[in-house]
Amino acid sequence: MSPRMLPAGDDPIRPAASTPVAITLDGERLEGIAGQSIAGVILASGQLGFRRTSAAGRPRGIFCGIGVCFDCMVEVDGARDVRACQRRAVDGNAVTTQHDALPVPPSSERGGSDD
Amino acid sequence: MTEVLIIGAGPAGLAAARAARRRGASVVVLDSSDQLGGQYWRHLPAERPSAREHTLHHHFRQFEALSRELDDDAGCRILRNAQVWAIEQGGGSGASATAGTLPGASAGPGTVHVLLGEPDGANRERLVFRPDRIVLATGAHDRTLPFPGWDLPGVFTGGAAQALAKGERIVVGDRVVVAGAGPFLLPVAAALAKTGSGVVGVFEASGAPALARGWLPRPWQLVSAGGKALELAGYVAGQLRHRIPYSTGRAVVAAHGTDRVEAVTIADVDADWVPIPGTRRRIAADAVCVSHGFTPRLELAIAAGCALSPERFVTVDDGQQTTVAGVYAAGEITGIGGVDLALAEGEVAGHVAAGGAASDPSVGGAVRRRRVFASFARRIEAAHGIRPGWPAMLESDTIVCRCEEVTYGRLCRVADSTASRSLRALKLSTRAGLGICQGRICGRSVEELLQARTGGLGDGSSTDRRPIAAPIRLGELAAGTTAHPDTYDLADEAKGTQ
Numbered sequence: 001m002s003p004r005m006l007p008a009g010d011d012p013i014r015p016a017a018s019t020p021v022a023i024t025l026d027g028e029r030l031e032g033i034a035g036q037s038i039a040g041v042i043l044a045s046g047q048l049g050f051r052r053t054s055a056a057g058r059p060r061g062i063f064c065g066i067g068v069c070f071d072c073m074v075e076v077d078g079a080r081d082v083r084a085c086q087r088r089a090v091d092g093n094a095v096t097t098q099h100d101a102l103p104v105p106p107s108s109e110r111g112g113s114d115d
Numbered sequence: 116m117t118e119v120l121i122i123g124a125g126p127a128g129l130a131a132a133r134a135a136r137r138r139g140a141s142v143v144v145l146d147s148s149d150q151l152g153g154q155y156w157r158h159l160p161a162e163r164p165s166a167r168e169h170t171l172h173h174h175f176r177q178f179e180a181l182s183r184e185l186d187d188d189a190g191c192r193i194l195r196n197a198q199v200w201a202i203e204q205g206g207g208s209g210a211s212a213t214a215g216t217l218p219g220a221s222a223g224p225g226t227v228h229v230l231l232g233e234p235d236g237a238n239r240e241r242l243v244f245r246p247d248r249i250v251l252a253t254g255a256h257d258r259t260l261p262f263p264g265w266d267l268p269g270v271f272t273g274g275a276a277q278a279l280a281k282g283e284r285i286v287v288g289d290r291v292v293v294a295g296a297g298p299f300l301l302p303v304a305a306a307l308a309k310t311g312s313g314v315v316g317v318f319e320a321s322g323a324p325a326l327a328r329g330w331l332p333r334p335w336q337l338v339s340a341g342g343k344a345l346e347l348a349g350y351v352a353g354q355l356r357h358r359i360p361y362s363t364g365r366a367v368v369a370a371h372g373t374d375r376v377e378a379v380t381i382a383d384v385d386a387d388w389v390p391i392p393g394t395r396r397r398i399a400a401d402a403v404c405v406s407h408g409f410t411p412r413l414e415l416a417i418a419a420g421c422a423l424s425p426e427r428f429v430t431v432d433d434g435q436q437t438t439v440a441g442v443y444a445a446g447e448i449t450g451i452g453g454v455d456l457a458l459a460e461g462e463v464a465g466h467v468a469a470g471g472a473a474s475d476p477s478v479g480g481a482v483r484r485r486r487v488f489a490s491f492a493r494r495i496e497a498a499h500g501i502r503p504g505w506p507a508m509l510e511s512d513t514i515v516c517r518c519e520e521v522t523y524g525r526l527c528r529v530a531d532s533t534a535s536r537s538l539r540a541l542k543l544s545t546r547a548g549l550g551i552c553q554g555r556i557c558g559r560s561v562e563e564l565l566q567a568r569t570g571g572l573g574d575g576s577s578t579d580r581r582p583i584a585a586p587i588r589l590g591e592l593a594a595g596t597t598a599h600p601d602t603y604d605l606a607d608e609a610k611g612t613q
Contacts, residue, residue, distance in 0.1 A: 001289040001401055006311045011284060014166040015159075035162030040283040048375045049268030055520040059374045061268030063517070063556075065275025066154055067147070067234070068256045070551040071517065079237045081551075081586070085278070086234035088149070088160070 002046035005036075023093040025050070032089050039065070039072050039084035042095075050074065050084070052099035073098055116141050119468045120227060120246035122199050122415060125153020126454050127446025128252035129181050130461030131468070132191055134478065135250070138469035141190050143244065145197040145229060147585070151182045153254055154274060155454050157282045171281050171309060173346065174454065194231060198239075200585040201228040202249075202418040204439070224249045224441030225419050230587060237588055241596040248441050248468040251416050251429070252461060255409035255447035259295070260501065261515045261523075261560055262508045264370030264379075265405070273303040273406030280306040287312050288402030292379050294318040294367040295406040297499040298453075301350035303404055304359055314359045315400060318381060320388050320407070321499050322364035329498020336490050343455055343491060366390070368508045370403055379403055387504030407501055410559055411448040414581040426450075427579070433482075434473040435464035443468045452492030459485040506564060515564065516557040518550020523564070530568045537574040541565050554578035 008015045018033035023041055032041035039062050042050055049059035051073060063071040065085050072084040075096040084095070117140040121128045124146035135142050152158055156178045159168060169175040185191045203226040223245050232239030257272040259265065271279070271287060273295065279285040291312045293304045296319060304317045319326075330337075337344040368390050369380040383394035416429045421437035421444065424430050429444040431437055437444050445460035462481035463473055473482060509515070511524030529545045541547075547561045548554030554561065558578030566572055 003285055003287050003402070006284045006286050010311060011165070012309065013168045013170060013284075015284075016164045016166070018163060033163065035160035036283060040279070040285055043279070043283075043285050043287075053520055058266060058520070059268050060266065060517075061375075062271060062275055062279070063266075064256060064272045065278040066157075066256060068552065068555045069272075069517065073551070079235070082235040085275075086147075 003043040003048060004046060005040075005044035021089050021091040023089050023091075023095055025095045026097055034089075034091075036089050037085055038074065038076065038082075038087050038089045038093065038095055041089045042084065050097050052097070054100050054102045057099070057101075117248060117469055118143070118246045119248045119250060119465065120145070120244050121250040121252060121465070122146075122227070123153065123252035123254055123446070124148070124151045124193070124195075125252060125254050125446065125457065126155050126178075127254070127457040127461035127464070128153070128250070129178075129185065130458045130481075131250045131252060131443075131445055131465030132185050133181060134462045134465030134471075134481075135469040136185070136188060136191055136465075137477075138466050138471045140248075140465075140469035142192070142465075143246070144185070144191065144193045145199055145227075146193075146195055147198045147234070149195045151185075151193070151195075152178055154256075154278070155457075157278050159282060159284070163284075171306065194229070196232055196234065197242075198230045198234070198585045199227055199415060200230055200587050201583060202226065202415050203228070204418075204420045223247060224439060230585070230591065235586070237590060238594075239591055241591060241594070243596055248443065249419065250435075250443045250445060250461075250464050250468050251419070251421075251437075251448060252444070252446045252457075252464075253412040253415055253448055255411045255451060256555065257406045258408045258410045258501070258559060259405050259556065260407045260505050260508070261513055261557070262368055262370070263510050263513045264372070264376065266514050266517050267370050267372050267376045268374065269372070269376035269401060270370050270403045270405065273299055273404050276303050276404035277306050280310040280312075284310060286310055287404070288400070289313040290315050290398075290400045291402040291404060292316060292318065292367060292381075292398070292400045293404045294320075294365075294379075294381075295408075296320045296501065297406060297408050298347050298495060299406055299409075301347065301361075303406065305350060307404070308358065312402070315398065316360040316362065318365040318367060319361070319363045319499075320366045320384055320502070322384075322386055324386060325502075326363060326498045329494045329496070333490075336487070340455075340487050340491055343453065343488070366508070367403060367405060368395070370400075371397070376400060376403055385504065386502065388502040389504035389507040407505075408495075408499060409447060409451045410555075411451070413448060413579040414584040416442075416444060416448055417577075417580050418582060418584065427577075431460075434467035435460055436467065441468075450489065450492045451495060452488050453495075455484060456488035456492060459488060503563075503567075506567065515561060516545075516547040516550060516554075518552050518556075519546040519548075521545055521547040526561070526564055527568050530565055536569050536572055537576075538562060538565065538572045538578070539574055539576045541569075541572075542578070548578050553581050 227244040229242040230239040382390040443464040445464040446457035
């Protein structure tokens, strides 16, 4: 199954009514609620991976969730390298996934694909 | 009036702030988050109120009272979304060209450089503080050992699982595996279960002998640790057992999938955490939450000049003062001991930083609790500390440094071919630890792997040394500090720089 948000009606902490927000991820509209992080909105939409690594193009998603690993970096409204787990979603945020391909060095083994 | 600057608003920092205020200091609290509580009291934001959030936390009423007291206190200035990105030692001679410096500024404990604004924003405000005293309460983050597949989406640290459960109410999966080592695995599993995730099992790498070595001796100490010991015993005996299998001496040794985790391999491990042949078993999983303990967040302490112990924690005296006059430390950066120890240390640190003494009767209770829970920290290390056989989990193509995608095979080949014993040189030649996280995730593991491969590292450097403690955009650096009278109210010297 995919990650999702616990439905308010099932939540034992009895959440009050929430305010909707909507962001886009690579142009796709995602619905969330005010106070969620951008990572939270993306995860709640069922997506685990939302970045490709530079060397091997491997998928990455939320790993540490507390701003330490920088694996969840996205572009938000044109600003790059924003940690999705640290930034609250604001209605209308245009979020873009990042894949920063490396320049190819003339002759060197790089990264994990050659091992 | 003494100005005490507290960095970190988790249990240690908040306790320090209250104690410093009660001793009569003016206090500034900085935290990178937009809410108080740190990782321990990571909670839902004000936009998401609920009737029974306290049921997700321990001591949540205590947190609410503490944060309300500080919020309502005009002598305590709390700056949220405040990222400390550097500390310069002393009163600051040339903090930076743009920040300017006070001619003849008295030598204080350090110059603290802060970015105020939305996380990773482009136009944050730059502030500079030169307080009389600094209390470092920067906490710790998960240490996760590498294993094949640990970089797949769906593999989370234990801390992420907690943050997503408590701070977001995200269900990470229906077949979640919790693994690693340490008592923290238990509240992780409990938080997942309370959020509606299905937990397949908790796999603790330490075996029964290690657990007995840590937890069984001197049981009278556990009696004085009261609630904490009962809390842990309760997880194992009751809260988890009914629904979640808990096994010891077993580890997740691989995660499988292409674009996300779909299964894990679990193996029995020996006393040194070496997987035992013939015990591998593959089970379906849609999420894995892994934690092998915690790494203190030392960059600011190192930047401030504080000496570290051989175990790599900040060395403090009875008054929580570090080896740098005027710089105090509390909480997980002085040793991994949990919330009660952090609260006690924070109270002593704040009180002494404000001019009191650790022998004052008003902090007698905190000093006593500190002693009780320090023994708890030793038990955790004895029972759950990382064992040296863990590299046996690695394959040649296992990613060790996630950011630079450096594999174990490459790490070994470069170490062998350069024959270098300098961590700094090996980092440069392997690129391990040089990526976006600056070795926060892989640093300790890289050091241990290189130690083992080279027979010893010689240059005394450490991956915890990060003079730029948080990324700052060049535009922000170029823009210089800006006037902000409200914020500078309590930092006269900083105000003077404008």
